[in-house]
Amino acid sequence: MNDKLRVGVIGVGTFGSVHAQVYSEAEGCELVAIADVNEGRLEQVCDGMGVEGCADYHELLERDDIDAVSICTTDELHVEPALAAAAAGKHMLIEKPLALTPAECDTIVGAAGEAGVKLMVGHILRFDPRYYTAHERIVQGQIGELIHLYARRNNAYASARRLAAHTSVLFFLGIHDIDFVNWCVGAVPKRVVAQAVHKVLADTPDTVLALLQFADGSIASLEVSWVLPESHPRGLDARFDAVGTAGALYVDGSGGSVLVAHERVEQPALWYVPELFGERTGILRDEIMHFVRCVRDDRQPVVGGQEGRAAVQVACAIQESYQAGRPVEIEP
Numbered sequence: 315m316n317d318k319l320r321v322g323v324i325g326v327g328t329f330g331s332v333h334a335q336v337y338s339e340a341e342g343c344e345l346v347a348i349a350d351v352n353e354g355r356l357e358q359v360c361d362g363m364g365v366e367g368c369a370d371y372h373e374l375l376e377r378d379d380i381d382a383v384s385i386c387t388t389d390e391l392h393v394e395p396a397l398a399a400a401a402a403g404k405h406m407l408i409e410k411p412l413a414l415t416p417a418e419c420d421t422i423v424g425a426a427g428e429a430g431v432k433l434m435v436g437h438i439l440r441f442d443p444r445y446y447t448a449h450e451r452i453v454q455g456q457i458g459e460l461i462h463l464y465a466r467r468n469n470a471y472a473s474a475r476r477l478a479a480h481t482s483v484l485f486f487l488g489i490h491d492i493d494f495v496n497w498c499v500g501a502v503p504k505r506v507v508a509q510a511v512h513k514v515l516a517d518t519p520d521t522v523l524a525l526l527q528f529a530d531g532s533i534a535s536l537e538v539s540w541v542l543p544e545s546h547p548r549g550l551d552a553r554f555d556a557v558g559t560a561g562a563l564y565v566d567g568s569g570g571s572v573l574v575a576h577e578r579v580e581q582p583a584l585w586y587v588p589e590l591f592g593e594r595t596g597i598l599r600d601e602i603m604h605f606v607r608c609v610r611d612d613r614q615p616v617v618g619g620q621e622g623r624a625a626v627q628v629a630c631a632i633q634e635s636y637q638a639g640r641p642v643e644i645e646p
Contacts, residue, residue, distance in 0.1 A: 318344040319606050322380045322404075324371045324395050326350045326359045329409055329436075330386030332594060336602045337384075338363050339593050343606055349374045371395050375402040382432075382609050384602070385409065388480035393418050400425035405432040407605040411489045411629065412622030419626050423619035434605045434615035435622030437493040438586070441597040441604065444565050445494055448554060451563055452498045458560030460499060463534040465491035467567065468551040474515055474540040482518050484629050488538040491554070492632075493617070493625040495526065495534045498556065502624050503631075504529050505643050510636040514541045524632045536632070 319342060323334045326348050338345040345363065349371035350356040360367040368374055375383070375398050382405035385395050392413050399406050406426065412435045413419045426433035439445040451457060467487045477486055496502055503526035510519035521539035528534070542551060552567025588596045608615045631642040 318342055319610055320344045320346045320379050320381045321606075322346055322374045322377070322383045323348045324350075324374065324383055324385050324399075325387035325391075326355060327386065327388075329598070330384065331359050332598055333384040333386055333407075333602060334359060334363060334365070336594050336599045338365065340599075340603060340606065342610065346380050347374050347377065372398060375399055375404060380404060382406065382605075384605075388477070389485050390414060390480055393422060396422045397425050400429040400431055403429055403431060405605075405609045407434045407436060407602065408622070409436040410438070410493070410622070411435075411485050411626050412619065413626060414485060415630060416623055416627045419619065419623035423623060426619060432605075432609050432615065433619045434608065435617050435619065435625075436601060437490065437617045437622070437625065438597055438601050439490050439494045440497065440617055441601040443597075444567065444569075445554065448556065448563050448565050449494070449498050452556055452558070453500070456561060457556060457558030457563055459558055460530070460532040461557045461559060462532060463495055463498065463557075464537075464553070464555040465495055465534065466537040466551065466553045467491055468521075468538065468542050469540040470542045470544055470546050470549045471514070471540065472544060472549075474518075474520075478515060478518050482633075483520070483538050483540045484522050484633055487540060488522060488524075488536060488632070489625050489629055491536055491538070492628045493621065494554070495536070496621070496624050496628065499528050499530070499532060499534070501528055501530070502628060502646070503527055503534070503644060504646070505641055506628065506631045506635050507641040508536075508632040508635040509639075519636070522632065522636060524635070526628070 321337045323330050334348050337343045345365050347366040349368050356367045383399050385408045505527040506524055508524035511521045514520045520541040524536040526534040548568045550568050554565040556563050586598050631644050635642045
């Protein structure tokens with residue numbers, strides 16, 4: 315491998331453009347090219363970063379001067395570029411969710427394994443110091459054996475308007491906390507029961523509530539919604555609680571921001587991708603740089619294809635439960 319990891323980004327929307335910026339600024343990386351079907355967006359990002367672009371991601375994958383790619387397309391469009399990247403021998407960082415069904419996840423994981431390339435899934439909570447600290451306290455046994463967990467992630471209606479045609483609240487928001495709960499318990503739940511509410515959005519749930527039961531006897535409650543009013547002071551209302559036999563812990567997933575009061579109240583988000591002295595910092599950068607180090611040092615990512623699949627498996631079971639109106643057993 316060259317001194318620098320040469321990278322391409324497929325899909326340069328909100329998060330994809332940040333991936334591109336991180337690669338362009340990071341020591342040991344070279345952003346070679348980006349791809350996006352939106353030619354206006356492609357031109358804008360190319361001009362802003364001084365990088366080559368192409369409307370067809372296959373052209374990017376055919377390049378010999380690219381070692382790895384970030385796949386940041388909308389949720390329903392992960393499979394084809396992932397399979398093409400594996401066939402081209404490119405290491406992959408795929409934004410969450412890995413795919414929309416366990417079968418699709420298996421296809422991606424299998425292709426990456428056969429090609430011998432690294433596969434990492436962008437489950438960003440694993441890189442968030444607040445959530446990481448909670449996980450470490452749990453696995454170290456500081457609150458004893460887990461009794462119950464509670465995860466909430468509610469978002470403003472703007473996200474639903476922007477993304478409802480491409481994904482659902484469960485896969486856009488809930489998948490974060492599903493992966494995190496799985497990580498904390500160290501297992502996939504054996505049974506889920508869920509309900510959904512349709513009052514604001516026509517073709518997709520406004521809100522999903524789910525109860526997850528694990529083989530060790532612990533239970534987890536999941537609450538996800540994306541119809542908070544636009545006037546919500548934070549835009550994101552997130553929380554994680556864990557109660558054990560010897561203690562409890564609580565994470566304010568909406569905190570970590572600065573409160574600015576002038577003509578209106580503002581809370582600039584400072585955890586995902588804050589900017590410091592003109593460069594991106596924060597947990598998304600940390601996640602991307604972990605992927606870079608895994609490729610360069612031949613290490614296993616902390617959240618690989620199987621972990622990504624497990625989160626999708628649970629999300630699909632929750633979806634089946636609220637659609638069918640019954641509990642759903644999850645095969646081990």
